[in-house]
Amino acid sequence: MxxxxxxxxxxxxxxxxxxxxxxxxxxxxxxxxxxxxxxxxxxxxxxxxxxxxxxxxxxxxxxxxxxxxxxxxxxxxxxxxxxxxxxxxxxxxxxxxxxxxxxxxxxxxxxxxxxxxxxxxxxxxxxxxxxxxxxxxxxxxxxxxxxxxxxxxxxxxxxxxxxxxxxxxxxxxVPPPRAADPARRAVDAEHIAAAVAALGKAERPLILAGGGAVGAADDLVRLAERLDAPVITTTNGRGILGGHDLRVPASPSFPAVQDAMAQADVILAVGTQFGRTDYDVYDAGNLPKIACLIRVDCDPMQMTRGRVPDIPVLGDAGQAVARILVGLDGKAASNDGAAWAARLRAEAHGSLSASYKTSIAMIDTIREIIPGARIVGDSTQAVYAGNLYADIDQPRGWFNASTGYGALGYGAPAAIGACLGAPDTPVVCITGDGGLQFVLAELGTAMDELAPVIFVVWNNNGYQEIERYMEDNGIAPEGVRPSAPDFVAVAQAYGMEAEAIDGLEGFAAALDRAHKARAPRLIEIRID
Missing domain, CATH: 3.40.50.970 (Thiamin diphosphate (ThDP)-binding fold, Pyr/PP domains)
Structure with missing residues (x-):
């Protein structure tokens, strides 16, 4: 050998x-x-x-x-x-x-x-x-x-x-080649039957979709339609029902969304950890009671964390959703799901602050100027707003490090990795003036690899969210105003085209110019 x-x-x-x-x-x-x-x-x-x-x-x-x-x-x-x-x-x-x-x-x-x-x-x-x-x-x-x-x-x-x-x-x-075993844990037939029975009787069903549901997106859309059930997506599940009337691209932390969870007679949760940064981002500790929870997860230990289900479905999300869909064949639901989803979208968006609505308008502009763009975020004000509400048009179209571990400096390198992995999908990175300074040199990696990421720098002169939090809690702000470099000059030093704009008035035009360049570009948005 x-x-x-x-x-x-x-x-x-x-x-x-x-x-x-x-x-x-x-x-x-x-x-x-x-x-x-x-x-x-x-x-x-x-x-x-x-x-x-x-x-x-x-x-x-x-x-x-x-x-x-x-x-x-x-x-x-x-x-x-x-x-x-x-x-x-x-x-x-x-x-x-x-x-x-x-x-x-x-x-x-x-x-x-x-x-x-x-x-x-x-x-x-x-x-x-x-x-x-x-x-x-x-x-x-x-x-x-x-x-x-x-x-x-x-x-x-x-x-x-x-x-x-x-x-x-x-x-x-060198060992001989062998066939890979791609099989995931097979779902239990009894658990599927119990889930089908509960959903078949449901009069007001609701679906929660997390990052683990991304691979089951197509069947999940069909299941939502069969149940006529609104689908609430977490940060990592955002975009699974992009553009669909049953979509609710709003955080489960919203009071209106939590009220909906309490009103549902059956909730199907697919690939979601029930983590606090998705379901209780304000740490209010008032998660709603759930009448009947069906939980699909590939990890038996995860079933014991967050919300313990009434009906556990252990195994691959794609297999589970497909088998539930088959079990519900012939079910004709009419629960006014689209109207319920529309009300939830309106209530969630309406409860946002004016500054967050401005950030979400910027995200909407990205979707309008670059349809199908993947938006990769850092821990920054505009991304926090989008995690609460961002109407994304495709699975894997929105992800960031503002949930879970919450690392700063994630956005730029993750966007480069995403761009190199799927080069046919445009990538826009939303990062802050603080977060980008953690990884500023990775602009050079983007140039080396000719990765056409558009880096949008939300420059609000420091850690503004932390400054506001300190003020709201009666703490004199300290350490929240680190100075920033001239981001345009730094980008240009790496050979990257860049421009700065004041506020969002010229953002659409700048984004269009960057997209047409088909090369790494940086846009600095200076926020007052």
Whole structure:
């Protein structure tokens, strides 16, 4: 049989699993894993910082539905990526981080080797759903298999494989190809029957759709139509019913939406964690009682978190929704669902502040000027507004880091990853003057990769949301006005075309110019 180094065989195994792109920064502790990469079909993208690599992998995964892959050095390389891994875990995003680690014999001794951690695998295991040290080169194939299984067969999330530097160069046989097993956990027939029975009798059904429902979007639309049920989408589920009369693109934290949940006689929740940042963003602690909750989730542990269901449906969302749809064949519902959804949209939007309505108008402008654009956000005022209400026209068309872990600096690198993963879909990044400064150098990555992301910088001169929160709670604002650079000049220093506008009056025209350029562009919106 053919042989190769661990690094060469690793590249082969990744190719076999359909990996098209890796995000990483080479270093002496990992160069052996790069052996064979240049001659492969896998594209390597070099960010400016390992956190950027993690966020790019996250954006790639959300845009494509495939795992995002990082290749990082031991020590500071992996610890720099922990923030991105924590965001991926909170939002159930599949990410594989492959790193180096010092030779096996040095582990646990703390003899002062370069990039040494007391226990790197344990450090990574605090955020990864699975972390493994490849102590024996011949175990590489099954370890990679376990990593992909962990990422894709249960609740998705980040996994980590570390390879000691003395193992990387060892030669092993290239394992024979084998068929991948894409099967997800099969749903239980009794649970499906119970869900069908409850929904079949429902007179006022409601559907909650989270990020885990994205892969079941088409069948979920048909199920909503059969039930005549409004569909409330969380941040990561936004766009599943884009443009449909039954859509409710509003946060479940709205009082009007919570009232609707209390009025429903049966609620079907698909792929949603019932996390506080979606369902109780104001931390009011007054989530409504639910008469009958059917919950579809691929993770049995997740069923015990948030809201415990009356009827659990454990398994893949796509399988579950499809089988429920078949079970309800022939049901003719007339529940005035479209009228109910229209009232919810109006009540939710009407309860927003004037400043948030301005932000949402900007998001609407993006959709009008660039139909079908994917909008990737950072933690910034305009994105907070959109998470409360944004009428997105497609699944995977809106995601950001303002829910779950809530990392700052996510937007720009995640947008680059999304753009590279799905280059036929236009990408607009909404980021703030504070958040962009966390990852400002990644503008250079966009130029290197010719990723035509439009970076929209919402410049309100600091951390305005935090400043207002401090004022509202009687705290003298401090530390909320960091100075910003000339963003246009910085972008131009990387060779990127850029312009600044005052307020939103000229935004549509600037956006149109940027879109027609088909190249990385930056638009700074200066907010008074």
């Amino acid at each position: 053919a042989q190769g180094t661990v690094g060469e065989v690793l590249v082969t195994l990744l190719e076999r699993r359909g990996v098209e792109m890796v995000f990483g920064i080479p270093g002496v502790h990992i160069v052996e894993l790069y052996r064979g990469l240049k001659a492969s079909s896998i594209r390597h993208v070099t960010p400016r910082h390992e956190q950027g690599a993690g966020f790019m992998a996250d954006g790639y995964a959300r845009a494509t539905g495939k795992p995002g892959i990082c290749l990082l050095i031991t020590g500071p390389g992996v610890t720099n990526a922990i923030t991105a891994m924590a965001q991926a875990r909170a939002d159930s995003v599949p990410m594989l981080v492959i790193s180096g680690v010092n030779p096996v014999a040095t582990h646990g001794h703390e003899d002062g080797f370069l990039h040494e951690l007391p226990d790197q695998s344990a450090t990574m295991g605090s955020v990864a759903i699975w972390s493994h040290t490849l102590s024996r080169a011949e175990d590489l194939d099954r370890v990679v298999e376990r990593a992909f299984t962990a990422m894709t067969q249960g609740r998705p999330g980040p996994v980590h494989i570390e390879i000691p530097t003395d193992v990387m160069a060892q030669r092993i046989e």
